[in-house]
Amino acid sequence: MKSVERAGARAWARALWRRIAEPGQWSRRRVAGECVLAVVLALLAAGTEALGGPGGLRTLLVAVAVATVSLLRRALPEAMLIAAGALGGSTGGGDLLLIVVAWSAGRRIDGVLRATVSLCASFAVYEAFDLWPWPEAAPAPAVFTAVGFLVLAVVPGLASRYWVQRRTLLRTLQERNLQLLRERQMIAGQARMRERQRIAQDMHDSLGHQLALITVHTGALEVDHELTGRQREAVAVLREASVAAMHELRAVVGILGDGTPGEAKPAAKGVAGIPSLVESAAAAGTPVHLAESGEPRPLAPTADHAGYRVAQEGLTNAYKHAPGAPITVSLRYEPDSLVVEVANGPVPQVGAGHRAAVSGGQGLTGLWERARLVGGMLHAGSTEDGGFRLAGVFPYGAGNGHGPGDAHGSGSTRTTSDSAVDDFWRQNGAAPLGEGEPVIDQLDPREELKSIMGTRKRSNGCLIIAGTGLLILVGLMAAALFGVGSLVDEADKGAIDPQDYASVKVGDPEAQVRHALPSGSSLLTSHARSKLPAKPAGSTCLVFLSTADEDDSATDTVYRFCFKDGKLADKREFHVKS
Structure with a gap:
């Protein structure tokens, strides 16, 4: 049993390696482009981490992880989409990576169900890492995270998937139209062949009969004893012309019959026949x-x-x-x-009665x-x-x-x-x-x-790109408005004036104090709770930020009110690092 499992693992590893190192996926141009993209994303992620934290080993690990996910996103779209969700939720520099990976995964994940499951899994890890450590009340942060994931992953993934499906449909329609055009050409060719055969038959039946009669009559005239020598020469020229016309008619009928006008028949004359043509013209005077x-x-x-x-x-x-x-x-x-x-x-000058030849x-x-x-x-x-x-x-x-x-x-x-x-x-x-008439060609x-x-291919493509960009812009504006409103609401619930802090006395009834203060369940105070000393045993506490301007921008003033037995048992002021 273990040998079978090891063989299956080896087969899976070989298949994975072929997907990663497949020559068709990694041309020189693509290798250069992927390396440049991975380096740019890694540098941006490292820079964001260095600005938001102490840097060091964490910054290096984030840069390496971002570069690795960027390089593997084509071979493992589902796994890298989940990994990008984890990096986007846990680091400040993974958001741009999530956009790139979502766009790539949208066009490479086969099946709607697999794409949906992959997006849900990526959203779950994005939400979990972004909200960790979880606050006491997380509805507002969860909404923010969902909107962010929608803009960063869902919109690029759907846009990429739609773009690929549209290109596939367009290619299918082009192949279908080419097939219809080929079939139409075949039908038109068959119709031309039938018409050529009909014309050839008509020419053979009508012109062939008339030329045969001319040949017979001129042959009979040539042996007539009443004709002079010059008349016999003229009749001989006519007979030779009629015989040549018969041969050429047979050649034309053959060409029309088999439908190969580009092929010369043995009966058709060439340049070698020009001297005899000149001799016939000279013999006629x-x-x-x-x-x-x-x-x-x-x-x-x-x-x-x-x-x-x-x-x-x-x-x-x-x-x-x-x-x-x-x-x-x-x-x-x-x-x-x-x-x-x-x-x-x-x-030459001719008389007034000369008439132009008909042509x-x-x-x-x-x-x-x-x-x-x-x-x-x-x-x-x-x-x-x-x-x-x-x-x-x-x-x-x-x-x-x-x-x-x-x-x-x-x-x-x-x-x-x-x-x-x-x-x-x-x-x-x-x-x-017909001078001046338009020439109509197939x-x-x-x-x-x-x-x-x-x-309208180009205009449709521009409209699609513009529509997608407009959709993303509207989503960003809606998220920004929602975020500003939520921040104002969170500030109202989580911040108080220093005078309000001073007006509350220890021993005041809990109901009175809670009625005078905001609810305190705010996202803005979640980071400060973990930095405060332990609360008194058996008490419940409210934590607020001060609305007063701080002399030190890196320090926040925090007020804590603790209640026990229905009264305000303790209130303290702390200064913590922001």
Whole structure:
């Protein structure tokens, strides 16, 4: 049986040591802060003890006890709360320690019942040590002690407990909102996937059918013997364009179907297809020239396809808005990036009956989005000679990250010139569609959570702190008013004028003397009773302080009236140390 008890004691000691020396609780910063706090509390307690008493060994023991309790309050909150109550009641320097320990215990004691029991035990020892040695009538001192403990321990403990519970609730609400946002994103993603699949199916069924018909008819025209050679070349260009459109439609349908727009499909063309694009344009009669410089280097699939789209969009818009103008397509392999540029000369003079080409107004917007998604940049603007230039810059190795143009990334800048508009509208003087309309972007879930949870977080925290401080201030003011009133009442009951002392004679009836004097049951005279000589045998005595000013501030004049057999048997005047 003893071995089992010893094993249990050793296990308890090891668990206690782990709680005290747990690495997670004692970082270097916390060790320094705890040591500084313990030293400050110990010095304040020692200074208070030295001012209120002779000092010496008692002062040293109080300082050591305060420092020890301060250091152990995190590991043993219940025990240290009781110990702080004992130090606060028995010493003059333990009140500040009690505030610190109560605040720490309020957030670390698990369970309302344990916290209540710990506070009651701490109050009991605080009351016992504060009132020792107990006077004959202790109701008034007990009330004072209860109010003091309420301000020093109960209010900080409850405030700390409320603060921790509020932070826990706030953290739970944040996790719940994050979960709801993730679920909402999943639902929105599934809805987008279904819509993409529907669009892909519609494109395949409608556009695929029409392009197939165009391919068949142009193939039949190409072998028609009535066509001239130049007409057959034009029909061949149309057939090749329709076949290429079929391949690209299949690539787009595949991207829409599996919902991975960042992944380039094998059917999608890249920068290597730009020369054939230029050859097709030249075969159709467009004055276009291809210029290449630098050593070719591979790009990520998405960046490669984006470069091809820049050249394709530049040629298409030059056909529509600057027909007949010379076009230059440049591929420059720089040390860190590829530059794809399409520049056309000024728009030739056309007759009054010339009509501006119809455009959807979304060309450059789509290109800018492609460049942003692969970490590149896009520029569009007029040239010095009155022409137009479209250029895209695509870093090697970039493919799926958010680039400098990402609206949610750092350094967000749209590199498209403000003077440039979609589909080269400025070349023919027309105004762009949708200019000045606001851009609506999806809100980042983290920003949305910040707006949900942080709308009044700071103001609520300030209100809570202000409310707690106001509560403590009101409690202190109430305790001060109550204390002043009680002190006045105690002074009325425990002090008499020297003339009253002189007017009472030995042998006067007890009832007459008691009627002429106060009750005498005062807290102010409790310390003087222990310093007076023993009272006469078989008598009851009243003790009063003198209201006269003393020459020596360290000495009090005390009057004692002793009654026996219904008469005043003895009255004496004493001078005791205060």
